[in-house]
Amino acid sequence: MFRLLVLGSVFCIVFGQKPHPCESPKQFEGRFNVFDPDKHVYVIGRMFYDDTGRRFREIEEVDIRGGRDYYDRLYLHNLNLEYSLNLKTRKCNVTTLTRPFVPMAVPLDARYLTSVTIGASGLPDEHLSLHIFDGKTKEGNPYFIHVTAEACLPTQVFFESPQTGRIQRNIYDVTLGLRDPDAFIPPRECVTV
Template structure:
């Protein structure tokens, strides 16, 4: 009986140490690089993310097959509309959003995968934690800092997009200008 009790106490202690999904910032601005190696696709962006009102703006440079394009995307999930502005021609297209809002914060049902450090453990370092799960039947893996839970990387796979890897850097918390989500005047109302 003592052995069983000792095993239960040990198991409880081990499970209690496993990191749980953390509370990520719901609003931030960041640089973002997205890569899809299978399509020879790379995209550099400055993003404004508002997880509270479900809005994302991406000022983008896309390189696909050696050709560069420049766009400003407004994904306004709160009203179900997407604006795509070609920054070279100033042409703006407005369409209904058909893709779901994908949160860039750790969902409460995410599963812990691993924890590790970048840098020497005894000196300056960043602790990273990865969580995985499914969002509307699509696989994701999110790597965040610990203990602050700031998004560093998101890997996403769906049948529609295939595998997409996104890395976040130069992040600032909050939205510096809420009017940043208002499309330019050349866009239809």
């Protein structure tokens, strides 16, 4: 009987250590890169994220088959509007959003896949522990998300939908909160008087 009790306790401890979906920060800013091998597109840039207001902004450098362009893109899902300013020509397009809001967070129904350590786990400050989750959105679109084990900060988000195609976004140099109070104000070239 004692062995059964000990075995049951060990099982509960091991099973209880399996990571569950965590709560990611609602607002942050940072840097990112995206690579789409099918379209030969590489993007690097700065991003601003607001989960509460369903707003997202990216200031990006886009390399398409060796040609470079620069954009300031603002996605206001709360208003169903997209602002896309070409920073070279200063031409702005304002359109209705067709792409879904992709939360940079672990959904509550996400499935835990595994935990990994990037770097050398035996050395101080030379590693990062991540948890990897996957699932499907309510529309049935697949996603994977890698988050830091401690703060649940997203480091990589993979998402696929008919509107966006496959997107793998790597996120780094993250700062919690939003330092720029004007991060979600459309560029002046996009505002008609």
